[in-house]
Amino acid sequence: MKRLKSVISLVLLIALSFSLTHGIVASAADDPVEQFVTRLYQVILDRKPDDSGLKFWVGKLKSGEADGSGVAYGFIFSDEIIDNKLTNSAYIDILYNAILGRTADPGGRAYWLERMSYGASRYDIFLGFVNSKEFSDLCAAYGILVGSTAHMPVPAPPPKLRIALTFEGGPNTETTNRFLNVLAQNGVVATFYFQGDQIGDSEKDIVLRASKDGHEIGSMGWSQQWITDNMADWKIKNDLTYTSFIIESITGTAPIGYRPPNGVTNAFMTKYITTELGYRMDLWTVNRSSWNSVDGIYNHVMSTVKDGSIVRLMETDNTLAALRRLLPDLLADGYELVTVAELKAGG
Numbered sequence: 001m002k003r004l005k006s007v008i009s010l011v012l013l014i015a016l017s018f019s020l021t022h023g024i025v026a027s028a029a030d031d032p033v034e035q036f037v038t039r040l041y042q043v044i045l046d047r048k049p050d051d052s053g054l055k056f057w058v059g060k061l062k063s064g065e066a067d068g069s070g071v072a073y074g075f076i077f078s079d080e081i082i083d084n085k086l087t088n089s090a091y092i093d094i095l096y097n098a099i100l101g102r103t104a105d106p107g108g109r110a111y112w113l114e115r116m117s118y119g120a121s122r123y124d125i126f127l128g129f130v131n132s133k134e135f136s137d138l139c140a141a142y143g144i145l146v147g148s149t150a151h152m153p154v155p156a157p158p159p160k161l162r163i164a165l166t167f168e169g170g171p172n173t174e175t176t177n178r179f180l181n182v183l184a185q186n187g188v189v190a191t192f193y194f195q196g197d198q199i200g201d202s203e204k205d206i207v208l209r210a211s212k213d214g215h216e217i218g219s220m221g222w223s224q225q226w227i228t229d230n231m232a233d234w235k236i237k238n239d240l241t242y243t244s245f246i247i248e249s250i251t252g253t254a255p256i257g258y259r260p261p262n263g264v265t266n267a268f269m270t271k272y273i274t275t276e277l278g279y280r281m282d283l284w285t286v287n288r289s290s291w292n293s294v295d296g297i298y299n300h301v302m303s304t305v306k307d308g309s310i311v312r313l314m315e316t317d318n319t320l321a322a323l324r325r326l327l328p329d330l331l332a333d334g335y336e337l338v339t340v341a342e343l344k345a346g347g
Contacts, residue, residue: 033061036142037071043098044075067147068139069130072099076126077155085161085307088116088334092125099129101138113332123155161307161335164343165190166284168220168259169315171203171210178320180206180213186327188337189214193259193282196222196243204250211251216339218257218282219243233272240277257282257340263312282340284312288319297322302329310340 037057041049057074060066066074075081075098086094092112096104112125127149129135139146170176171194183190192210194217199207211217221239240258248254258279260269265281273279286309288297297319301311313319330337 031058032142033144034058036068036139036144037061040072040075040098044094045078045080061144067145068135068142069147069149070152072130072135073126073149073152077123082158085159087161088113088122088332091122091334095126095129099126099138100132100134102134116334117332122158158334159307161333162338162343163305163307163309163311163330163335164338164340165311165313166218166259166282166340167192167313167315167319170194171198171206172315173202173206175315175320176203176206176210179315179323180210180215182320182323182327183215184213186331188327188331189216189339190337191216191218191257191282191340193218193220193257194243194247195220196239196246199246199250207247207250211253216257216341217247217251217253217255218259218340219247219255219279220259220261233276236269236272237277240273240279256280259283280341280344282310284310286311288313288322292318294318294321294325298325301326305330305335308343310343 034054037054038049040057041047041053057066057071061068061071076095089109092109093104095112096102096108112128116122116125130146130149136146165188167176167179167190170179170192176192192215194207196219207217219240220243222243223239244254256279258273259282263283265283270281274281286301286304288300288311292300297313301322305311313323327337
């Protein structure tokens with residue numbers, strides 16, 4: 001009996017010691033102000049809070065030097081977020097999760113994206129979220145004041161997200177013209193890589209229109225012949241030079257960009273074409289081939305494109321149908337569509 005009582009006493013002592021030790025941790029973890037700040041780190045910055053940062057923001061909120069709106073502003077417009085180069089849709093998703101505490105509903109996301117497409121800045125959208133009743137309720141749940149946005153400084157616009165769409169398979173009097181129409185309707189430019197043996201008298205007007213519309217004209221050489229190590233220098237030079245001559249005779253400008261058929265290249269070819277002939281070697285970072293479905297092209301481009309992407313597309317009916325969906329959605333997401341020359345120049 002005495003032994004049983006000793007065991008029970010020991011168990012109670014251990015339990016008491018555990019509760020006291022871990023009670024301190026629990027009380028810190030249960031601090032609503034700390035929870036609020038931790039959420040912002042996790043949702044906005046996608047990482048755990050560092051000790052100094054957590055202490056800084058919690059101290060500001062508890063002392064009354066900062067409020068919920070001000071702290072949210074500090075996170076949303078931090079250098080860490082700016083460096084991530086978020087798309088507009090990613091930015092809106094973060095606002096929903098961090099400011100409203102929920103995922104974006106499709107109608108709501110579409111509404112905010114439409115506002116941005118009509119010129120609303122990210123700061124304007126941020127104000128719409130922090131001035132909402134949902135954010136007020138969220139702050140109240142954590143026991144902090146929403147605060148005022150009246151004296152917040154207007155942040156600098158985020159860096160532009162720039163991508164280049166490129167097209168192969170032309171020129172073609174019907175197909176290329178339809179692509180040019182869709183690009184013109186959306187007010188964007190692209191880069192077309194034309195094949196020399198496809199430029200006959202009937203295609204000259206299409207090449208000229210593409211140039212006058214502001215698109216960059218690149219070369220794919222005279223034909224789909226792959227340039228290999230054992231091809232004579234003079235054959236490579238003739239292949240590219242004659243194609244450039246034809247394009248320049250139509251547009252007044254010789255092409256600088258060269259795209260090898262199917263992207264097949266090697267060290268010899270790259271060095272000779274860029275160093276000796278002075279062309280820019282243009283490959284790609286996002287690729288969709290001609291046999292992909294409309295949804296396949298659209299979904300792949302939207303899910304993989306990012307700032308600095310060069311997208312390879314083929315002049316096919318499926319690509320054209322996908323392009324009609326891609327262009328407005330890419331623009332709404334904050335992308336600026338430029339030529340490959342502009343993208344590589346960084347200007």
